[in-house]
Amino acid sequence: MADKPIVGEKRAFMTGNEAVTWAALAAGAHIMYGYPITPQNEIMHYWTRMAPKYDRGFLQTEDELSAGFTCIGGVLAGKRAFTGTAGPGTILMQEPLSMAEMMRIPMVTVICQRGGPSTATVIYSQQETRLTCFGGNGEGYRLVYSTAGQQDLFDYTIKAFNVAWKYRFPTFILSDGYQSKMREPLTIYDPEERGIKMVETEPLLGGTGIPGVDRDPRHLRNTYNMEDELYQVVMDMDQEYKRIAPEVVEYKAMETEDAELVLVAHGIVSRATEGAVRVLREQGYRVGHFRPITLRPFPGEALKEAVAKARRVLVVESSMGQLAGMVKEELYDLSVPVTGYFRPGEGITAEEVVEQVRGR
Amino acid sequence: MATLPQPPMPVVWRSETKPHKFCPGCGHPLVLKALGESIEELGIQDKTVFGCDIGCSLLAWDFFNLDTVQAHHGRVTPVIVGLHRANPRLVGIAYMGDGGGYAIGSQHLVNAATRNEKIMVLLVNNTLYAMTGGQMAPTTLPKQKTETSPYGREPETTGKPTLGPEMIRAIAPDSAYVARGTVSRLPQLKRFIKKGLENVVSGKGFAFIEALSLCPTNWRTNAEETWKFLEQDMHGYFPVGELAPEKGEE
Amino acid sequence: MGQNFKLAMAGEGGQGVQSVAMILTEGAYDSGREAIYIPNFGVEQRGGVSIAFVQIGSKPIEAPKFKTADMVVALSDRAVLRTGMYVGPETVFIYDESTKATEEDLPRQAKKIIPIPAIAIAKEEFNPRVFNIIIMGAIIGLSQVLTEEQAREAIENKLGYKFEQKPELREMNFNALSRGINLVQGLL
Incomplete structure (x- = not known):
């Protein structure tokens, strides 16, 4: 067992992408899936440097569709899995995110907003706000934290893994290129020592026992045959979303x-x-x-x-x-x-x- | 009602969800039978996760006594890749059609193969998009009529049918297992599937199996014409067998 | 200093603009001040003008970028042209004498325009590579944003590992820093 990435508390002067990486490590994220896009890249850069020291995984995929869908696979295996993207990548990522929404997949996604529409700039904007909240062909059953700097990025990245797994909705850190690239002071810490208990994860597929013999098989789908069947699924989701909203809003x-x-x-x-x-x-x-x-x-x-x-x-x-x-x-x-x-x-x-x- | 004696179903088949949802005469149940028996014989039911795609393959979402996930069109490959990367103890199977594998999800298939992901991709080729009503697919044969090639496919303007296993063999490492089977030779198809599964269970490498299959509903064929199209037209274009790596590599 | 100090520094890739920004902000942070630093970044990985936006002060810093700087430092011809937009009537504009900037190119709206011969001094008295440390000296000499002692500590923290191998580099850097400070004595 590797040592904890952060022991106690430390003042640091770092970029937002670095802060996200440290937070994901401290939160016990098991694996990251990602595809290069500015200004998100350094999350992958820091993660690939540090992850092997703490037994964490990484996969660079062929595109953002794949980064999102492999991330869903990681969550299905019961892992704290996350990804990050920006701009046109956020558009592509809507497809897996829509599936995550329907199937209540607790994946964590860091959005580093850049200019839009289209390729635009790699620098900064708040133009991915609507896409992050309501992207996809659904109702926006997502949990979205909009951060305002490095301390937020660290705090809320840790929190994102917990609310995702507690409430089982895809959860987002909505950051931007400025936060990604600027350096400013923050305090990084081991969540446990702050009294933050990480919510346990569990395999959604491939758990113990022989399916059909020791237990029922898990059959997860996002396709429904009948209008009324889907209506019920969405309404149940809506009710659950509204129920938890007062606990989540900040x-x-x-x-x-x-x-x-x-x-x-x-x-x-x-x-x-x-x-x-x-x-x-x-x-x-x-x-x-x-x-x-x-x-x-x-x-x-x-x-x-x-x-x-x-x-x-x-x-x-x-x-x-x-x-x-x-x-x-x-x-x-x-x-x-x-x-x-x-x-x-x-x-x-x-x-x-x-x-x-x-x-x- | 008198019941005829039925061949035994694999234990991996889930009796609660039978009869299955496929059309009469569909090839999917045959492929799924070969897959189910292979899983049973290898004793890997407890660690196998089955993923199905969009298209008719999705109708298999509750087919097995296996943990199962149904993904978007073409995306079952990355879902199973991500799952297996996060828990390599699991045996991941990505089950899809030719549209999902060779068109909308081709980048995932190509990259899973080049990365030698330790998962098995089982692709059912029926030469068209069946669930959406019989449109032209990458695998549609020259002159074959579909809803979007009503005068027959013209390779001049729409390309030649994709030879999937040949493509995967060319790009995957030698340790990958690649084969093309057919539902008209089930014991052979099962042998290929079993070898594919063994390849991933042992951690040797990627496995890709294309199964030539039947779609009388969209082909609009009777039983005789159905088998003739498979065994003459399809077998004629898509060579059945294992694809060994070229010598001199590795 | 009540108000936060805003500095925009620009030069060609390899002139060490971003290193100076890093040393300045880390030095300020280590001495208990608020500090923020963001590089400009665009789709040009190489070849564009490199700009660093630095803010140092006693109050928490609001936005990472700003419209008008208290001080603009331009180290190349292109940098002079590129940074005019950050110059207002209260801005001190510093540029290296070696640039071919004409009267036309310089931001006339600036409170004061100061040419300094940092590149020439580095070449003649030290080593071309400490040119950016001379600039750093000039910045702290004019702005008092760090004391010389704090600046030395910040340099030590950043480059100490190099000094371990070549102790003479330490002296050269510290002398370059002093030279930069002295260069601008009495100019404001």
Whole structure:
């Protein structure tokens, strides 16, 4: 048995892709499946360097379809399996992810958003938000954590393996190229020493005993013959998703109690908007901030509370309104206007958010 | 009702899900019988995971007393590859049709073969897409009429039928086992399947077996014409037998 | 320093821009400051202008990139042209004298434009390879973002393994650092 990858706690100064890798190692991820695409590559680079030291597996596949489907195979074998991708890879990955959704496969996928549509840039965006939440020919029964930096990436990658295996929905870390490539400080730790117990995994196929003799065989499918059969499957899934949603949702509200304007942002952009709120408050503006940490399920009730006194909501994001669409859906029965500051494929600074607010 | 004596079913067949879901005259049950008997004889029922694809192969999703997963079209190969990579103790079988293996999933088949994955791919070739209603497949024979080649397949514009085992033999390492069998010679097909399974169980290498099969429903043939199409037309184009590695390699 | 210090540094591949960014931010982090560093990266693996975006300060850093830098350092002709967009009226712009930048090319909106002969000094007094350490000296000399002592420690942490084998490299790097600091004395 190899030693633990991390003993105790350590301060570190590293990239997001490195943080994800350390977190996956610390969480006891058994195997990664991946295909090269920028800016995800370094997760594979770090993983292939460290995995053999801790008896973990890796397979470089022929494409993202295969990375997703082999990852499903790994989960079926009962392993904490994960993959990562970006951009056009996220598109291809929707096929296996749709199967994972239907079959409640607890695979963990790290999405390192880059510019879109198409090949676009390899740099950064928040344009894979909708795809990560709702990609596939279904209803979006997925658990999606949108991270805002290296500490988040470490914490939520560990958490992703646990919620995936606890609730049995495909689980996502929604990161971006900035987080992948930038270096900043964080604390890495052994989850056990923090009192985080890793949820046990179990083989979904190929468990002990002779099927049909010692036990029933496991027959897992994603195809149904009848409309009403499928309807029941989806409705059961919907019910289960709604049941667990209150346990899963996470958000961060700041200075919203008396806010006349509430800024809403997710992921790395929320750092700029939070910074803007601090500056604007100093200047006497009654501005608050709401950051959904889980985008699926979406913290709708908390958002409604946060905007209760607001006269306007301003959604700030590096895409053309993908988050704003979710916000509007949650707030449709309120009269508060939802406006947007959208910079598709471009980073957003606190200064420009301050300017936006003051300019109005 | 008087019942005729029936040949015994392999123990690996799941009686609760019989009669099976395939059309009358379909070749799948014959291939699955050969597979079931092979698994039984090798005593690997407790560690075999069966994966089926989209297309008629998916109708086998509850066929066996085996842990089974049904995947998307062409994707059963990577699912079984991923499973076996995560738990090499398991014997993984990816079961698919010619459309799944040679068209939509060809990249997975090619790469599983070149990586010498220790899984067995069992591909049933009936020269067309059967479940979707009989469209042209990579394996459709020249001049053969299908729903998307209503005047007969023209190799000029649509290519020649894919020779799968020949392709896999050319790209897979010598330790891979490659063969083409036919449902008209079941004992031979079973022998190939068994050798394929032994190749993966021993950890020697990849196994790829194509089984030439029947689809009277989409061929729109009666019994006599069905067997004639298989044994004359298909056997004529797709040579049956084991494909040994070229000498001088390794 | 209340406000976070924003630095954009650009040069040709091999000029050591990213190494200096790494040494600066790790040095700042080790001395208890907030620091963030992100390289530019595009589809050109090689051949593009290499840019490092660095922020160091006392407050948590918000966005990893910024529109306007407090200091821009451009080390090649292409870098001068490429980095003009990060220069505002409060920006100090530093470039190497060896570039063929004309008056037209330089960002006139800058608060101050400072040419320094780092490449020439490295060649004449040290070794061309410590050119980036002279630049680092100039950066900390002008910005006070690290003390000379902190900068030495940061260099030691990064390059110590090389110094083990060739101790004379340590002295050369430290001297290059001092030379860079002295080069910009009194220029602001």
